[in-house]
Amino acid sequence: EPEVTQTPSHQVTQMGQEVILRCVPISNHLYFYWYRQILGQKVEFLVSFYNNEISEKSEIFDDQFSVERPDGSNFTLKIRSTKLEDSAMYFCASSRDRGNTGELFFGEGSRLTVL
């Protein structure tokens, strides 16, 4: 069964460092998303991406964040200068349509710890 894969599963970094989280969405999906979940809290939307551009972004997704689809398979989230409050689980998700079936396919997440 096709699945969304994410790397790394866990990354520890120093405050102020750049981090890149990688995702390989399901191959025939067209819509890509990043979400984050601070420990014990809800899953929060960061950004959606379609046709090689950002479709929507939340207030969390400020200038420190960027996304890219550098080739036909990878979808990356970059945090330029990490802050302590960026510590969270980051989930990548993809869907074939624009969410009007309510179903997104999530990866297992990348846990980011900022020290």
Place this chain on the structure above:
Amino acid sequence: GQSLEQPSEVTAVEGAIVQINCTYQTSGFYGLSWYQQHDGGAPTFLSYNALDGLEETGRFSSFLSRSDSYGYLLLQELQMKDSASYFCAVTPPTGQLTFGSGTQLTVLP
């Protein structure tokens, strides 16, 4: 914007039926989804209601009332493996999901 309310915790015994309610406020709405999450792992899609009424998928059913901005997830014949967090989520026309704060379900033997 969107906001969703659901209970923070529910406890039930194995074999029982449990209902997790969700009320929402949203400026645009395609439908209401339900996701399961075990121990902070990947949220997994359970069901989706675009229209009013009940959708049944095995032991799980989901209900939506658009006029009441209300839905619920019904879990029947509870099993220990159903212990998890359950999130309702609204889908606006722009496509991305907005999740509720989640309900931690504990199933006791």
